[in-house]
Amino acid sequence: MTSHDLAAVLGGARVMVILRDLPVPETVRLANRAWDLGIDVVEVPVRTPEAVDALRATVDAARQRDRIVGAGTVFTAEQVRRAAEAGAAFTVAPGLDLAIADAAADQGLPHLPGVATPSEAQRARDHGLRWLKAFPATSLGPPWFKAMAGPFPELRFVATGGIDAHNAAGFLAAGVRVVAVGSALTDPTQLALLAQLATGRQE
Incomplete structure (x- = not known):
């Protein structure tokens, strides 16, 4: 497998937004909200054919603002294509499916597989993958990430599942590189805190 570095894609991002199963206009609207807050990276899951339309529209909007969009919940090589x-x-x-990682590499796309155990993390690392999604993050908890840094200092984790503006800081403090949020973006009470988390500012 050709290794593609997600660091070049995610850059210095601290927060990523997942926009799942929303109508196309709402997906684009919330993506723009995220970008306005300073959250540069958006993921649009594509587990249904209709979701691909939302991905395509969000990619078009992202190009106008020099932002990037990823495709989530990818299970098959056809979805990768x-x-x-x-x-x-x-x-x-x-989850961790090395064949899907290879399919993404064949398309020139960095791939972020999901892991939840040291064994899965080791398999991914041995396959050349250095950025991993830890899912479900809130079930694993911040101590899991601190523990994983011991045997796997070269791995970089994106924490996904149950993260919002109120608990994200604990995961970042535990060594997580990026926290992924979903419904938090639709909660007006969390927007200011999301902006702080995205930029690393403390009010």
């Missing part, structure tokens, strides 16, 4: 055709900058999976 459709994501690439829609202009996704990377792919994300809930």
Whole structure:
């Protein structure tokens, strides 16, 4: 497998937004809200054919603002192909399937696989993958990430599942590189805190 570095895609991002199963206009609207807050990276899951339309529209909007969009919940090589055709900058999976990672690499896309155990993390590392999605993050908890840094200092984790503006800081403090939020973006009471988390500012 050709290794693609997600660091080049995620850059210095601290927060990523997941926009799942929303109508196309709402997906684009919330993506723009995220970008306005300083959250540069958006993921649009593509587990249904209709979701590919939302991905494509969000990619088009992202190009106008020099932002990137990834395709999430990718289970098959066909979904990888459709994501690439829609202009996704990377792919994300809930679990670890090395064949899907290879399919993404064949399309020139960095892949973010999901892991929840040291064994899965080791398999991913041995396959050349250095950025991993830890899912479900709130079930694993911040101490899991601190523990994983011991045997796997070279791995970089994106925490996904149950993260919002109120608990994200604990995961970042535990060494997580990026926290992924979903419904938090639709909660007006969390927007200011999300902006702080995205930029690293403390009010």
